[in-house]
Each structure stands twice: as C-alpha cells, then as structure tokens.
Amino acid sequence: MSCSCSQPSEDGIHVFDARGIAKRFRHAAIFGALDALDPGETMRFANDHDPLPLLMQIEQHFGGRVRATYRQRVPGAVVIDFLVS
Template structure:
C-alpha cells in the first residue's frame, strides 16, 4: 500500500443529513494512491453501493474493523492506469464530480 497514513474521516461527528455529501467531497480531494480512513457507528451499505457505482474500480474499499458500534473502512484511490473506471488521469483523484 502507501507509506503515508490514511486521512481520518470520522462520520460520527457529522450531521446525518450532510454525511454523504461530506464523504464524496473528501474522496474527491484525495490524490491518486491516497487513502481515507472512514469511521462510523454502523455499516454504511447504501453509501458503499453509491461509491461502487460512482467510482467503479478506481476506488478500493477495505474493511479494517467491523464490530458493534464501530465500523472502520479504508477508501483508496487507485493510480490512473491501474484500474478501469472514471479516473481523470492527471493525478488529481477521480474527478467524477467534475470539480
């Protein structure tokens, strides 16, 4: 994986109505090869499905911890050319949102 530690994103501290938008924004800010460590109080299955549809194979999703009341997931952006999907190819992350 990468030498740098993942950026922490603790969804438990964000109001539920803003969580998905904040998560998508944080993922869009990641550069190729960077990871975000997502922490939540439940398994975000609808979010995972949205991410898989939106980012396809460019986003690697790995559960780190799955216990009662704590779910930790690492989201890693694949470098351009190593996975099929929607990559911008310019080193700026996925670029799905166009901004």
C-alpha cells in the same frame, strides 16, 4: 478515533470520522473527501454503523477507482479504508 482531517496520520492515511457529522450531510461530505484524494491516498473512514448503501453508491460513482477494505466491522464501530487509484 478522532478526526484530524486536515493532516494525514503518521502512516499517511487521512482520517474521516463520520460520527461527528450530521447524518443529513454525511454522504455529501464523504463524496467530497473522496473526490479530494489523489491516486494512492487512503481515507480511513469511521462510522457508527455498517454503511452498505453508501458503499454501493461509492461503487456506482467511482467505479474501480476507489477500493474499500474493512479494518473493523463491529456494531457501533465500523472502520473502512478507502484507497483511491
């Protein structure tokens, strides 16, 4: 999955590929990207591992405003859709 973060994909989903971001910057970049989304927009997040601690942090920070749905959940290739309401 490649990242074209400036433009939504064909189906209106914004792709965020965390695998290309230095680990020390990932959480800040992810939170910034989620903050930039308008209600009804989705960020498709790709990662090299299942980000369970991150999901808890997102829930604490955004509450019910961001819903996470796994699209793929295999070792080395995790894809999650984050829908902002």
